[in-house]
Amino acid sequence: MSNPSQAAGIRRSIAGRLLFWFLVIALIPCAILTAITARIATSALERAVRDTLVQTAAGKAGELEAYAAERVRDGAALARGPSIVQTVRQLAAAPADSPATAASDQADYLAYAAKAFHYEQLLLIGPSGRVLFSLDPAIPVGTSLAAGPLADSELAFGFDRAKTLLQSDLGGFERSGQSGLPLAFVTCPILDGGRLAGVLALGLEPERIWQTLSDFSGLGETGEIVAAQLDGEAILVTTPLRHAADAAFRLRIPLGSDQATAIQQAAEGTRGYGPLVDYRGVEGVGAWCYLPSFRWGLLVKQDAAEAYALIRFQRLAIIGLSLATILGVTLAALVVARTISSPIRTAMAVAGQVAGGDLRATVDITTDDETGALLESIETMTRDLRGLIGRIQHSSVALMSTATAIQATASEQQQVINDYGASTSQAVAAVKQISVTSQELVRTMTEVNQMAGRTGAMAADSRADLSGMDTTMRTLAESTSSFGTKLATISERAANINLAVTTITKVADQTNLLSINAAIEAEKAGEYGLGFLVVAREIRRLADQTAVASLDIERMVKEMQYAVSAGVMEMDKFSEQVRAGVREIGAVSGKLGEIIAAVEGISGRFGQVTEGMRAQSQGADQIREAMVRLAEGANRTAGALHDFNAATVHLREAVGDLKEEVSRFTI
Amino acid sequence: MQLLTFSVAGQPFAIESRRVIEVLPLVSARPLPQAPEYLLGIFTYRGRLMPLIDLALRLGVAPPAAKLSTRVIVVEVELDTGAEPDARPARLRLGLVAENVVAIRSADEAGSSLPPLRLPGADYLDRALRIGGETVQLIDVRKLLPAELIAGLAAAAEVDQ
Numbered sequence: 001m002s003n004p005s006q007a008a009g010i011r012r013s014i015a016g017r018l019l020f021w022f023l024v025i026a027l028i029p030c031a032i033l034t035a036i037t038a039r040i041a042t043s044a045l046e047r048a049v050r051d052t053l054v055q056t057a058a059g060k061a062g063e064l065e066a067y068a069a070e071r072v073r074d075g076a077a078l079a080r081g082p083s084i085v086q087t088v089r090q091l092a093a094a095p096a097d098s099p100a101t102a103a104s105d106q107a108d109y110l111a112y113a114a115k116a117f118h119y120e121q122l123l124l125i126g127p128s129g130r131v132l133f134s135l136d137p138a139i140p141v142g143t144s145l146a147a148g149p150l151a152d153s154e155l156a157f158g159f160d161r162a163k164t165l166l167q168s169d170l171g172g173f174e175r176s177g178q179s180g181l182p183l184a185f186v187t188c189p190i191l192d193g194g195r196l197a198g199v200l201a202l203g204l205e206p207e208r209i210w211q212t213l214s215d216f217s218g219l220g221e222t223g224e225i226v227a228a229q230l231d232g233e234a235i236l237v238t239t240p241l242r243h244a245a246d247a248a249f250r251l252r253i254p255l256g257s258d259q260a261t262a263i264q265q266a267a268e269g270t271r272g273y274g275p276l277v278d279y280r281g282v283e284g285v286g287a288w289c290y291l292p293s294f295r296w297g298l299l300v301k302q303d304a305a306e307a308y309a310l311i312r313f314q315r316l317a318i319i320g321l322s323l324a325t326i327l328g329v330t331l332a333a334l335v336v337a338r339t340i341s342s343p344i345r346t347a348m349a350v351a352g353q354v355a356g357g358d359l360r361a362t363v364d365i366t367t368d369d370e371t372g373a374l375l376e377s378i379e380t381m382t383r384d385l386r387g388l389i390g391r392i393q394h395s396s397v398a399l400m401s402t403a404t405a406i407q408a409t410a411s412e413q414q415q416v417i418n419d420y421g422a423s424t425s426q427a428v429a430a431v432k433q434i435s436v437t438s439q440e441l442v443r444t445m446t447e448v449n450q451m452a453g454r455t456g457a458m459a460a461d462s463r464a465d466l467s468g469m470d471t472t473m474r475t476l477a478e479s480t481s482s483f484g485t486k487l488a489t490i491s492e493r494a495a496n497i498n499l500a501v502t503t504i505t506k507v508a509d510q511t512n513l514l515s516i517n518a519a520i521e522a523e524k525a526g527e528y529g530l531g532f533l534v535v536a537r538e539i540r541r542l543a544d545q546t547a548v549a550s551l552d553i554e555r556m557v558k559e560m561q562y563a564v565s566a567g568v569m570e571m572d573k574f575s576e577q578v579r580a581g582v583r584e585i586g587a588v589s590g591k592l593g594e595i596i597a598a599v600e601g602i603s604g605r606f607g608q609v610t611e612g613m614r615a616q617s618q619g620a621d622q623i624r625e626a627m628v629r630l631a632e633g634a635n636r637t638a639g640a641l642h643d644f645n646a647a648t649v650h651l652r653e654a655v656g657d658l659k660e661e662v663s664r665f666t667i
Numbered sequence: 668m669q670l671l672t673f674s675v676a677g678q679p680f681a682i683e684s685r686r687v688i689e690v691l692p693l694v695s696a697r698p699l700p701q702a703p704e705y706l707l708g709i710f711t712y713r714g715r716l717m718p719l720i721d722l723a724l725r726l727g728v729a730p731p732a733a734k735l736s737t738r739v740i741v742v743e744v745e746l747d748t749g750a751e752p753d754a755r756p757a758r759l760r761l762g763l764v765a766e767n768v769v770a771i772r773s774a775d776e777a778g779s780s781l782p783p784l785r786l787p788g789a790d791y792l793d794r795a796l797r798i799g800g801e802t803v804q805l806i807d808v809r810k811l812l813p814a815e816l817i818a819g820l821a822a823a824a825e826v827d828q
Contacts, residue, residue, distance in 0.1 A: 509735045512769055516690050519771040523669045523684055
């Protein structure tokens with residue numbers, strides 16, 4: 001019988017161990033190496049992204065700062081030009097109602113100068129803040145910067161700075177009208193002989209800056225550059241964006257918002273690099289810095305999806321390769337394990353069948369290596385066992401039938417002897433019982449006979465004593481009953497006395513009542529009844545005395561009655577006891593007479609019975625001795641047969657065991 | 668003044684003998700439904716029915732077993748009807764069951780006396796007298812029963828007249 005679960009267990013074990021060690025040897029170094037390489041590559045890629053972003057931000061910042069410095073420098077140079085100073089002088093001297101005429105001959109020159117230095121607008125402002133000359137139709141000549149709508153404008157702030165510090169400066173961008181691009185003014189003081197003659201304001205449009213910031217080279221598909229300035233409690237984006245072309249000076253992001261965090265930090269003057277969430281809510285990575293000339297924050301960023309695309313691809317490649325390697329190693333391990341474990345499993349199945357008793361198992365030998373040799377040995381062993389077991393089975397069957405025949409005969413004989421022995425033993429026991437009982441009877445009879453004799457004598461004595469006692473008791477009973485009669489008479493008399501006393505008491509009571517009523521009536525009679533009242537009182541006194549006397553008599557009679565009735569009761573009881581005694585004595589005396597007669601009759605017959613019993617007991621003893629000898633002979637025969645039978649049973653058991661062992665094998 | 672003495676719970680009591688019509692041996696009374704406990708019922712006296720009161724129960728103690736000296740005192744109570752002041756007032760006769768009714772004593776022998784006590788619910792208590800070493804409590808039979816009970820019984824008294 002094969003054992004599939006065991007075979008599977010062994011196979012699993014071999015395959016499992018092979019697989020385990022294959023994986024340990026092949027995969028662990030590979031995994032460590034891959035992890036290290038991946039880490040180095042990832043950090044290199046991250047550094048490349050960072051370098052690109054930081055360098056781009058630095059480059060743009062430098063470019064814009066240089067542009068701002070150049071504009072301020074050009075403005076300062078223009079303001080120092082003699083023609084500008086002269087023009088200001090003329091315009092300041094001209095009357096306030098007709099400045100246009102004074103400036104008309106200088107207007108062409110000023111327009112040319114602005115174009116030549118790449119400024120979109122040009123203003124000349126007097127020291128008082130009044131506009132002396134303007135190319136911008138939105139700000140006509142004569143407008144005051146100190147008051148009116150322009151008082152809080154960036155232009156007014158720039159004018160104040162130039163007037164106070166006497167230095168050229170670039171102001172912030174601001175939308176001057178309802179439409180058009182925002183303007184930033186470069187304000188330069190115009191000095192005439194060391195005295196402030198006016199301020200030259202040169203308007204700049206942001207086109208040039210936007211061109212610089214729209215250059216996304218090296219930033220991929222999603223990279224962009226964002227510039228923004230602080231505007232109250234929000235930041236204002238100052239450039240068109242790649243994903244929102246009209247965002248410039250329109251898109252506002254409140255400070256502290258979850259989105260566009262990096263540009264908020266940049267606008268507040270911080271420099272940095274790191275992951276961020278942009279104004280669209282998209283995750284990205286970027287570098288940011290501050291542009292002091294423009295008071296802008298600058299952010300160069302790229303979406304995380306694009307920036308880290310290479311890293312993600314590298315990760316997927318590593319995981320795919322690892323899985324493929326594990327699969328290959330596992331398949332190889334399983335194939336090797338199968339090659340080794342298959343012949344072993346076959347050998348195990350055959351051994352299991354032989355162990356279970358089935359010797360018909362055959363082996364297919366497919367290989368000629370060590371496992372093939374093992375299978376061949378097992379084949380030989382099974383064949384030899386098959387022959388041996390076959391021969392043993394034949395012999396044991398013959399042996400078994402012989403032993404069974406012998407045992408049957410022996411059993412039969414022993415049964416016969418046993419029956420005989422048992423019968424004999426029963427007879428012996430019965431005879432023994434009879435003998436013992438007879439002896440017992442003889443002894444008992446003798447004792448009874450003796451006792452009967454003694455009883456007869458004692459009964460005769462008792463009877464004589466009882467006759468005397470009977471006479472005495474009779475006399476006593478007679479005198480007791482006469483005494484009782486006398487006491488009864490006394491009790492009767494006492495009752496009569498009591499009756500008389502009761503009558504006297506009632507009469508006394510009536511008399512008392514009569515006397516009371518008489519006294520009451522006497523009182524009602526008043527004076528006439530006084531004498532009668534005395535009589536009534538006397539009557540009452542007599543009645544009271546009578547009542548007291550009669551009470552005494554009544555009490556004495558009662559006491560006497562109690563005493564007599566107690567005596568009568570005692571006497572009655574005693575008399576009854578005496579009579580009972582007389583009766584009992586008579587009965588006992590009669591019984592004793594009967595006993596004496598019976599005992600005398602019995603005594604003679606007992607003698608004869610005892611003699612017969614004795615003879616019977618002797619006969620029973622002789623029979624018993626003969627039977628005992630017979631039973632001993634039968635017992636000895638039965639013992640010998642029993643031994644023989646036991647030997648046969650042992651033989652048969654041995655043959656049975658052998659047969660059972662052999663029968664486990666199937667040939 | 669003569670006093671008819673009796674005892675309740677072993678203590679001596681008395682009634683003025685001029686209120687007493689007669690002393691009778693103990694009679695049995697026919698019970699009345701819904702009557703107070705001390706109103707034992709009605710009994711026949713010289714062919715007339717009258718109420719029978721147990722003095723012991725009226726005075727608030729349990730009566731002992733009847734003896735020869737337990738008797739019925741027949742008394743007469745004047746009814747204060749309020750009408751016709753000149754006319755002879757209506758009179759109600761009552762039987763009082765008392766114990767030890769065996770003597771008449773004279774109030775003139777009294778050594779000292781105590782004025783009537785006024786106890787709530789017991790205004791029938793009259794003077795107390797000291798006679799022959801004993802303190803005898805007088806009972807005023809006119810106030811012995813509550814007014815409403817007297818009024819109820821008066822109907823019978825009217826018929827009797």
